[in-house]
Amino acid sequence: MTRFHFIGVGGSGMSAVARLTAARGIDVSGSDRGESAYFVALREAGMDVRVGHDAQWVDGADAVVISTAVRETNPELARARERGIRVLHRSEALAHALEGKRLIAVAGSHGKTTTSAMVAHALHGAGIDASFAVGARVFGVEGAVAGGYAGDSDVAVVEADESDGSFLRYHPEIAILLNIEPDHLDHYGSVEALEQAFAQFASDCRVLVACAEDDTVMRVARAAAETGVQVITYGRSDADVTVTSKAIVRDGAAHPLNVPIPGEHQRLNAAAAWAAAVAVGADPARAVGALASFAGTGRRYQLRGEVAGVRVIDDYAHHPTEVDAVLTAARAAGAGHLVVLFQPALFTRTQLHAQAFADALSIADADVVIASVHGDREDPIPGVTSQTILDRMAVAEDSTAQVVEDLEDAAAVAASLARPGTQLMTVGSGTVTLAAGWILDALRSGSEGDAAGAGSHG
Structure with missing residues (x-):
């Protein structure tokens, strides 16, 4: 039996690929430095996943699957190179797992995860049992493990990651292009090279669903149209698919739209998802109706808990546009006093x-705590720290901002700044998600202490 070994199998994206690979009848093994919820879910699904990294675990594997974050010094990768075992990027493994499927690929600088999940949810609601690989847990789909689900239909949805150019390995029938902004220039080297990669992606599909409100996207879409790609635009005006406060409108037909997650940008994402679902054959009314029950994804404005009148929200936003959007969405949803624990990534x-x-962080009625930069796959750059952000902030009179480098200390400070009615948000793509749990624990301890103190005077 063919075996693929996944290094870093406990990550949200990698675990989804592992799930779909196993569904194709391939034996899956994997390793990671610790046990994540995704790691445990894979083990419970019967896969041979182990904590730690040991060169001998790749022996006998037909292929070793890695992400860009896996360094060449990893003992398992080094053994694979030494033994001549085929090494696949996770995007290559995913393309292999979904071979023969009609592919919908979602790309853009932000919004990929939520929009991919919306597409999958709309398809399922319309009776199309689509497979999907999304970089976060998708709520509300029975049988999903992390962001991976193997469906029975011939349709699949993937979140297409541009960070390392791997999205160019997909050859989708339908592509969604949400937005294009400068990011991942460590890989591309220039904004021009980044845009060229998106242009290549957009030209390699049959139908392109493109955001009419992004000038760069539209420039790319026009170039794609010249190669014969059918372009469907979406936006709040002057588009093939328009979004109003109450409906999605196409060709004069209005379909009532209810998006249960906050933020005007989410209505645009829903329109893109609906257009793609319809393009692949979903019934328009059933697809838009399904969006009303969209439960969101992990770490996308995810309510982690509420203690003593303090709501703790965890969000993956890691680009300035995303940070601005999620804080704006919080205000639009009625949040008053905000405490924001932000961890810059890269x-x-x-x-x-x-x-x-x-x-983005210079907002009214807010206490902002900035943890140290989560370097992940990068080495530090001299002079670039969280203080670099703080020094540029314009802190309002009713707000505060500070750097607390250690994440656990930052979580404790954030918890101490909360009061009944506060919305406390942990924001970033790195380990800051752990802080949400620590903050809830601190709030519970404080609440229990207050209750005990009150009782002692009774």
Whole structure:
């Protein structure tokens, strides 16, 4: 039996690929440095996943699957190279697992995860049992493990990651292009090279669903149309698919739209998802109706808990536009006093967007705590720290901002700033998600202490 070994199998994206690979009848093994919820779910599904990294675990594998984050010094990858075992990027493994499927690929600088999940949800609601690979847990789909689900239909949805150019390995029937902004220039080297990669992606499909409100997307879409790609635009005006406060409208037909997650940008994402679902054959009314029950995805404005009148929301936003959008959505949803624990991700992104991050975090009636930069796959850049962002912030009179480098300490400070009625948000793509749990624990301890203190005076 063919065996694929996944290094870093416990990540949200990698675990989804592992799930879909196993569904094709391939034996899956994997390793990671710790047990995530995704890791445990794979083990419970019967896969041989182990904690730690040991060179001998790749012996006998037909292929070893990695992400860009796996370094060449990893002992398992080094053994695979030494033994001549085929090494696949996770995008190659995913393309293999979905071979023969009609592929919908969702790309853009932000919004990919939520929109991919919306497409899958709309398809399922319309009776199309689509497979999907999304970089977060998708709520409300029975049988989904992390962001991976193997359906019975000939349709599949993938979140197409541009960060390392791997999205060019997909050859989708339908592509969604949400937005294009400068990011991942550590890989591309220039904005021009980034745009060229998106142009290549957009031209390699039959139908392109493109955001009419993004000038760069529209420039790419026009170039794709010249190669014979059918382009469907969406936006709040002057588009093939328009979004109003109450409906999606196409060709004069209005379909009532209810999006249960906050943020005007989510209505645009829903329109893109609906257009793609209809393009692949979903009934328009059933697809739009399904969106009313969309439960969201993990770490996308996810309510982690509420203690003593404090709501704790966890969000993956890691680009300035995303940070601005999620804080704007919080205000639109009625949040008053905000406490924001933000963990910048990547030194190159922090260096490039320090002012934009500062602008996004400079909000009224908020206490902002910035943890140290989560470098992940990068080495530090001298002079680029979280202080780089703080120094550029314009802190309002009714707000505060500070850097607390250690994440656990930052979580404790954030919890201490909360009061009944506060919405406390942990924001970033790195380990800051752990802080949401620590904050809830601290709030519970404080609440129990207050109750005990009150009782002692009774």
